[in-house]
Amino acid sequence: MKILVPLKRVADPDNANKIKVTAGKVDTTGLEFKPNPFDEYAVETALRLTENGANTKARIGEVVVVTFGPKEVETTLRGALATGADRAIRVDVTDDALDGDLVARALKAIVEKEAPDLVLIGKQQVEGDSNQVGQLLAEYLGWPQATFAGSIKSEADKALLVSREVDGGTLNLKVTLPAVVSVDLRIVSPHGAKSMHTAATHAYPEGVRFAALMAIMAAKKKPLVEMKLADLVGDASLKVTYGTAELPPPRKAGIKVKSVAELVEKLRTEAKVL
Amino acid sequence: MANTLVVAELHEGKVRKSTLSSITFARQVGGSFSILVLGAGATAAAAEVTGFGASKVLVVDDASLKDYVCERFSPTIAAVAKGGFDTVVVTASSYGKDLAPRVAARLGAGYAPDISGVHVDGNKRVYRRPMFAGNAYGTCEVQTPVHVVSARQTEFTAAEPSGGASPIENVTIAAPDAAAARVEFVSLEQGKSERPDLGEARVVVSGGRALKEQFAQVLDPLANLLGAAVGASRAACDAGFAPAELQVGQTGRVVAPTLYLAIGISGAIQHLAGMKGSKTIVAINKDGDAPIFQVADYGLVADLFTAVPELVSELKRTVA
Secondary structure, eight states: EEEEEEEEEEGGGGGGGGGGGTEEEEEEEOOOOOOOEHHHHHHHHHHTTTTTTTBTTTTSEEEEEEEEEEEGGGGHHHHHHHOOOOOEEEEEOOOOOOOHHHHHHHHHHHHHHOOOOSSEESSTTTTOOOOOOHHHHHHEEEEEEEEEEEEEETTTTTTTEEEEEEEEEEEEEEEESSSEEEEGGGGGSTEEEEOOTTTTTTOOSSSOOOOHHHHHHHOOOOOOEEEEEHHHHHHOOEEEEOOOOOOOOOOOOOOEEEEEEHHHHHHTTTOOOO | OEEEEEEEOOTTTTOOOOOHHHHHHHHHOOOOEEEESSSTHHHHHHGGGSSSSSOOEEOOOOOOSSOOOOOHHHHHHHHHHHHTSSEEEEEEHHHHHHHHHHEEEEOEEEEEEEEEEEETTTTTTEEEEGGGGGGGEEEEOOOSSSEEEOOOOTOOOOOOOOOOOOOOEEEOOOOGGGGGGGGEEEEEEEEOSOOTTTTTTSSEEOOGGGGGGGGHHHHHHHHHHHHHHEEEOOHHHHSSSSSGGGGBSSSSBBOOOOOOOEEEEEOOHHOOOOOOOOEEEEEEEEEEEEGGGGSSEEEEESSHHHHHHHHHHHHHHHHO
């Protein structure tokens, strides 16, 4: 199976509460950059679907990762190559020249060149929190979609049984490949995603895999090509443009109560919510 | 003048309350709006939404729409939208988030996802939306003639009926997307609960990993007493102490009840993203430095295994 995984570098989500807004723009100065967590789950899922879980060194198929950004985002691609992806593509563009729709249209062109069986993508990138590129791409390709996947089982690499995490439960779909699947966090649980080559009883370690030092060195030699946005899409106009950003309204400072009795008293007489 | 198409969400043959938030959005935008009710059994459900001032209630009742599959629903929504609507709104539930981008792509429309507000200034419309897990708000404008929007249920209060009786009109289903032939609905597994839906409850009692195997044993009496929905942190779900569908946060549900009680929840950014909009937040946690106390209106540093039963008896004792 050949899988394409789009990735995005984001400001460290665990420090998102430290972001500032300067002159109406989100200011991430001083924050570290990391791969979008949901995209990391997508890479891990792609690796699990192209291997026998008993031998994670040997790829059965191919995993291609792609990102959009200036030269410095190549570290995100190298990170994915170090964990086992085979090849990488960087589309040279800056974030302010993109919206979700343009990313989806550019990805469509890449999919048409690469002809993967599956596109695996994080359900949302945690800066914009838009949750749209996978669905847009599926429509542009005329492919079926399965969003918010919490588990995937491969049926002979021809179809996937996908459990979607939906409000109030789980919706199970069977999609025939090629398809677009967006992943949620439980996909990287021990039995979240397995290829047809992996024993049903095999349990993966919780979470995503880390790269060994040797693999990090080897990843520097793996192929990474640069593409121009103009070679992928003729019309680079944006359908959605962003204006001023601001911080959320501050919450009134809370108080610590000393006892359960005081808590109930405050909820009744002050907050009036009981 | 705007003409908005509100896409209703059906659940077990009834219109979900979240649809009323989309109606509020349509009223805020101004002009006229119609409501599209689609699904098997839509005819019966349509009667629920004729009293909200819509120009029309459009009904697509077809057996092929019994179970939700995006590729079967999006072509009809797009086809109806092409009949003179400049805005399509659906609530930002897992249904709306799955569906709206695909509808937008079919319409060649820009999509404003998960918006928390809309500001209308003549012909200009600015959408406000949470980003960075709710740690910043962005404003965006859609540059295409048609706008597709998903609106946060927690930020648009449920519309009240306005009287009158919108005419009901049957609409023919559009041909499914070619991709529909390659996707098959298998099943929908839902947790059975007598409690209110997490997204709609006035009170949410939410628990963390600290509750261990006693998750239900400790929280149920409190939730029952308050008529509350029960939520959970990611850690509690991952550890198997609570089912995944209870999760509140970036994965899981976004809630904004009148009262949110966080019991033994430390308050990771991903959890706060799902509950920070709550009106009053109470945190009970043994660790006085837990980040949850930074957003709590009332914090109690205590062992939850003694504090929660005490809270239940204090509530019973002081009942008016």
